[in-house]
Amino acid sequence: MKSPSTEPKTKGADALSAPKPPPLRLRKNDEGNLHYRALLEAAPDAMVIVNQAGEIVLLNLQAEKQFGYRRDELLGQKVKNIIPEGFAERLVADALRSAEDALAQQIGKGIELIGRRKDGSEFPIEIMLSPLESAEGILVTAAIRDITVRKAAEKHLAQMESRYRGLLEAAPDAMVVVNRRGEIVLLNVQAEKQFGYHRDELVGQRMKNIIPEGFAERLISDGLRSPEDALAQQIGTGIELTGRRKDGSEFPIEIMLSPLESAEGTLVTAAIRDITTRKTAETNLLHKVEQLNRSNEELGQFAYIASHDLQEPLRMVASYTQLLSRRYKGKLDSDADEFIAFAVDGASRMQRLIQDLLAYSRIGTKGADLLDSSSEDALQQALINLRATIAESGAQVSHDPLPMVLADEMQLIQLFQNLVGNAIKYQSSGVPRIHVSAAMNVEKKWVFSVKDNGLGIDPQYFERIFGMFQRLHKREEFAGTGIGLAICKKIVERHGGNISVESQPGHGSTFRFTLIGGESKS
């Protein structure tokens, strides 16, 4: 608050501990008196000079205005008329202290009292006293400030604070309000519970006590940013930290910060959530995913090793039954010939199954990285690989311009080869006609279609045909182990796509699969 402009006056906190100030001497009816009056009028506050009897001896224009009296109505009147309580009493000497001592105690301190205007209305004031020595003895100069506005503001603030506190307590999370020095100024009951402290134990304490790391540091400004910027960066983002309870135990928390403007400057409200459950769930999930990955990998390895190692003894069985059949056919009886024929057939069928199983497991275990590849080149290569089949069947294979995709090129060739090969194979009569095209779907993935005019498939088998070793025909009708489409499915899925079929018996089939687009190597 502004001090009255009486100049060599002791004021402020120092005055309390300093020796008693020498009173200003006010002489009657001289020039100094006139100067003093002028100073009084220049003061921004209402100024009233009171004698030891509590009577007003001098006042300025501001005092007239503030209290609604004319000067002559106040001069000589008791100050109690305009400040009913707390002023006169303070200046009165009692058995314990002299008038000087009584006054000295009040000097320099703002005292909040109530002022009363001529019309009887009251208003809050703050007065500052200073002694003034005069011919009539020690007078008291009172600077009186109308603090209506400030009081209203304070009340408003108190209301806001209680509302804010209501909100704070209603919050489901622990809430802690911290000042710029990292000290806790306010907290809710959830915060007490979460950290195991009583409120009194936390207010005024450093935030570091309950969040040892990562909190205070985040609010500090450095050469690159102001405190506001430092805070602004953290607002609204969940930060995962560790909280420490009173008993020293720690637990994972997530905090959200928001700024709170207050009379003491910008405060920070921290919403603190105990995320123990979430963390545990996350850890469990991660663990499960790891386990699943490991067992998947093991399964892949198992299939590979099993099929690889099974091949060896089987090669012996197959080779020797074939040798047996070749050397002794017609030399034993007809039963022996038949038995050997079944053994040879069984062994060679099992060889094909194991080779297919090996090929299937290799998709996962021996796959190459997915790179930008031309699907058109892959189709061309597949057609070259199939040239004998195409020539033999007289199949007509056409295609639209095909896009660049992200793929393991060898597997992409195999995919086209299996699909086109199937389309040629499952034909009743007539010339196989196959068309390959691609279009981009809403998810920005390429949808490839391999359309044929073959036998078609009953919708009830749409899912089954993509399973391992699933066949819809007798071996005598169509050869094969039934792994082809399972391999297609595994290739497409390894590429992050999916495969499906649309067909009607007798009306051909369209196999569709999706692939992610690639960059053109231009």
Place this chain on the structure above:
Amino acid sequence: MNVIGRKGVPIEVLLVEDSPGDVRLTKEAFRSANPSIHLHVATDGVDAMAFLKHQGAHIHAARPDLILLDLNLPKMDGREVLAQIKKDESLRGIPVVILTTSDAEGDITISYQLHANCYLNKPVQLDAFEALVKSINEFWLKDVKLPRQAQIGSV
């Protein structure tokens, strides 16, 4: 057997193979491809090195014109056998044909790094295996000129 190969000299082939079934199958296949071949068999790597160095029971062993080497062998594996042969000045001139079921990229690479003369996969089908043995005979034992001076070194 005392069959005579080209220029009246018998062709000596060392087969290093631990599977009796494969040994027999290879013998059968060579018999039909070229009966004038002496096929010697070592069933593990140690045995193979003893044969090549005329040690122990192999003191009178013939120096082979060609070695057919499997990779996965007991005691000393095929890669080690290959490395030792190619390190040995008197043996490194003998062509070594790797004949294995492994088609692992790593095995192929290391074999050539160890100076294998060629790498072949054992086909799964009998017909294909017989055809392969026939082509080994045609190429390595008929078309290819093999060094004969090593005969001097052998006992």
